[in-house]
Amino acid sequence: YAASKREIIVSTKSFAREYILQGVHVNPIAPGDTLTTLLTFIQFSEGINQSLFSYFQLSDNRLGQSEEIAAVVAMLASQDGSFINGEVIRIDGSVNA
Numbered sequence: 001y002a003a004s005k006r007e008i009i010v011s012t013k014s015f016a017r018e019y020i021l022q023g024v025h026v027n028p029i030a031p032g033d034t035l036t037t038l039l040t041f042i043q044f045s046e047g048i049n050q051s052l053f054s055y056f057q058l059s060d061n062r063l064g065q066s067e068e069i070a071a072v073v074a075m076l077a078s079q080d081g082s083f084i085n086g087e088v089i090r091i092d093g094s095v096n097a
């Protein structure tokens with residue numbers, strides 16, 4: 001797992017350098033634990049919620065929202081993200097900080 005994560009980072013840097021002259025930016029998204037439709041169907045008791053947050057080691061006691069990830073993707077695809085290239089963008093509430 002760690003080796004494949006490292007390969008994504010190395011490939012990102014390589015592709016970013018290779019394709020920048022064609023106007024292609026390469027910035028993979030690395031989302032953290034995110035509240036998805038799958039989890040919205042599950043009803044957790046307070047005790048289970050606390051265990052879940054402890055398990056995921058969340059820094060602010062919540063899961064990410066898909067809208068938060070989408071906002072970063074939209075920014076990267078816009079003019080605001082035009083100078084960002086070759087970076088793995090972590091959106092994880094500082095879990096990997």
